[in-house]
Amino acid sequence: xPSSSLGYAKFKTEIIDTGIGxxxxxxxxxFDSIARETTKDTGNIMGTGLGMPIVKKxxxxxxxxxxxxxxxxxxxxxxxxxxxxxxxxxxKTSNDNVLESDQSLEGKSILLAEDNELNAEIAQxxxxxxxxxxxxxxxxxxxxxxxxxxxxxxxxxxxxxxQMPIMDGYMxxxxxxxxxxxxKANIPIIVMAANAFEEDKRTALEAGMNGHISKPMDVxxxxxxxxxxxxxxxxxxx
Numbered sequence: 655x656p657s658s659s660l661g662y663a664k665f666k667t668e669i670i671d672t673g674i675g676x677x678x679x680x681x682x683x684x685f686d687s688i689a690r691e692t693t694k695d696t697g698n699i700m701g702t703g704l705g706m707p708i709v710k711k712x713x714x715x716x717x718x719x720x721x722x723x724x725x726x727x728x729x730x731x732x733x734x735x736x737x738x739x740x741x742x743x744x745x746k747t748s749n750d751n752v753l754e755s756d757q758s759l760e761g762k763s764i765l766l767a768e769d770n771e772l773n774a775e776i777a778q779x780x781x782x783x784x785x786x787x788x789x790x791x792x793x794x795x796x797x798x799x800x801x802x803x804x805x806x807x808x809x810x811x812x813x814x815x816x817q818m819p820i821m822d823g824y825m826x827x828x829x830x831x832x833x834x835x836x837x838k839a840n841i842p843i844i845v846m847a848a849n850a851f852e853e854d855k856r857t858a859l860e861a862g863m864n865g866h867i868s869k870p871m872d873v874x875x876x877x878x879x880x881x882x883x884x885x886x887x888x889x890x891x892x
Contacts, residue, residue, distance in 0.1 A: 662737045669732045676724040684722060685710040687772055704775055711776050715870055758881060760785035765809045767797035767826065768846065769818045773869070777813065777846075780873055794821030798829045806837040810884060814863065816847045823847075824861045831862045842883045846871070 676684070687707050713720055716736055724730035764781055768774040769792045778788045789809070791797050797812065798821070812830070816823040823845055833839040844865040845858040855866045865883045867876055 662739055664735055664737050666735045672729040675726045675728050675730055677726045681722055707772055708775050715873055762810045763787045765800055765812045766790045768815045793818050794826030797826045801830055801838050806835055812841055812843045814843050814845050827862050842887050844879060844883055
């Protein structure tokens with residue numbers, strides 16, 4: 655499909671099933687968190703109601719769209735449209751280099767401190783898709799506790815939310831930096847924050863953090879920031 659963006663084209667993918675379907679009245683709430691339609695056919699089907707909100711958030715991050723048609727008892731059709739860059743040889747070479755960089759994340763372990771369950775689910779999907787193992791905690795106190803409890807070098811990096819209910823990300827970072835075990839005290843920490851102003855980035859660095867990712871998370875920027883911070887640490891150890 656043609657796109658209004660120069661050098662891009664739109665690609666549409668349809669996923670069609672012949673399952674239990676959804677009622678017309680439920681479809682507008684499909685992307686709400688923890689929303690599930692309850693009928694006589696769904697009683698024994700396991701689910702949290704988080705799948706479609708995660709899909710919608712990921713598509714929003716990629717500037718994509720999703721359209722849903724469904725009929726109760728007959729099935730559903732999900733139409734996903736995403737813009738992709740039309741690749742020439744120069745762009746392909748550039749993308750190959752990025753891919754090689756992302757592959758360096760395979761086998762890494764990250765501690766994710768995020769109090770919002772949906773944001774945490776999205777981050778886990780992105781990170782695990784890169785071959786990263788993720789340990790999730792929902793508060794700064796739990797984050798510091800995990801670092802203390804686990805052996806040195808268990809985690810390659812911490813992704814730290816700022817606004818958490820009991821201990822915020824800045825205080826949690828301070829506590830980690832004060833640990834007597836130098837390996838644990840020097841673990842790279844990337845802050846995840848809604849603000850993306852230069853002043854906020856400086857505040858994060860002054861607090862002892864090594865990088866900054868703004869919310870909502872951009873998939874490529876997140877992977878690149880993690881790669882950059884880990885490579886920077888590796889060079890210091892050489």
